[in-house]
Amino acid sequence: MATWGYGNDNGPATWVKSFPVAAGTRQSPIDIVPTAAKCDTKLTENPLTVNYSPEPAMELCNPGLSVKANIKSKSVIKGGPLEGEYKLEQFHLHWGSADKQGSEHTLNGKMFPAELHLVHYNATKYSSFGEAVDKPDGLAVFGIFLKISDKPHQGLKSLTDVLSEVQYKDKSINIKQEYNPVCLLPDNINKYWTYLGSLTTPPLCESVTWIVFEEPIEVSEDQMKAFRALCCGECGSAPIVDNYRPPLPLGNRQLRASFQ
Ligand SMILES: Cc1cc(=S)c(O)co1
Numbered sequence: 001m002a003t004w005g006y007g008n009d010n011g012p013a014t015w016v017k018s019f020p021v022a023a024g025t026r027q028s029p030i031d032i033v034p035t036a037a038k039c040d041t042k043l044t045e046n047p048l049t050v051n052y053s054p055e056p057a058m059e060l061c062n063p064g065l066s067v068k069a070n071i072k073s074k075s076v077i078k079g080g081p082l083e084g085e086y087k088l089e090q091f092h093l094h095w096g097s098a099d100k101q102g103s104e105h106t107l108n109g110k111m112f113p114a115e116l117h118l119v120h121y122n123a124t125k126y127s128s129f130g131e132a133v134d135k136p137d138g139l140a141v142f143g144i145f146l147k148i149s150d151k152p153h154q155g156l157k158s159l160t161d162v163l164s165e166v167q168y169k170d171k172s173i174n175i176k177q178e179y180n181p182v183c184l185l186p187d188n189i190n191k192y193w194t195y196l197g198s199l200t201t202p203p204l205c206e207s208v209t210w211i212v213f214e215e216p217i218e219v220s221e222d223q224m225k226a227f228r229a230l231c232c233g234e235c236g237s238a239p240i241v242d243n244y245r246p247p248l249p250l251g252n253r254q255l256r257a258s259f260q
Pocket residue numbers: 117119141199200201
């Protein structure tokens with residue numbers, strides 16, 4: 001079976017052939033239209049709480065179509081739209097070949113240069129990510145927009161400074177110093193949109209409660225260049241760029257906002 005990707009012959013428009021759920025009713029990403037979101041005070045009565053721990057030796061790898069950090073420590077979230085406690089499993093990014101594109105969610109039709117995803121699974125109900133991945137209440141993913149500024153993002157710098165060491169597919173390294181993923185979150189995590197969706201890559205399981213923060217994090221152009229220098233395969237293979245799925249219809253879903 002041809003492996004899925006983001007090219008003309010294996011990209012998002014072709015995924016439905018091997019993954020019929022791609023045509024489902026709770027697919028991600030979506031275009032976020034703030035005026036269409038319903039402000040829900042229930043989200044603030046039980047505020048979203050993040051309890052992340054430092055990773056002693058965080059593993060950073062290049063699986064071929066993104067860059068991913070695998071989490072071992074107990075880093076958990078709860079509250080907001082979530083029932084129970086969700087445990088951080090991994091984080092990764094989606095980015096463009098140029099600053100005009102790259103994010104998966106869009107804001108009033110606008111794309112950001114990149115989007116960071118922190119993937120959590122429902123540890124209250126399920127014993128592993130693998131068990132939770134295809135359950136309707138299995139996962140919760142933070143979506144964080146990246147925007148360009150003249151200063152590098154300090155939290156991401158520990159990663160972008162060593163991306164050259166995972167330039168090729170299946171390479172992995174350990175980030176030595178204690179790395180706490182909390183440094184990746186925007187300052188204000190009380191303003192977000194939430195809706196029921198899916199993984200944005202095959203198998204596209206409709207198992208994700210999405211939490212997309214209104215406040216972007218700021219990265220430098222050099223940091224974007226570091227992401228764009230990652231390769232899909234071995235030396236000489238194509239760069240990993242434009243690894244984003246375009247938005248799908250919201251359909252009958254309710255987009256909720258934690259703020260006015
Ligand atoms: C589990 C997982 C989630 C997302 S959003 C992704 O892109 C890949 O894998």
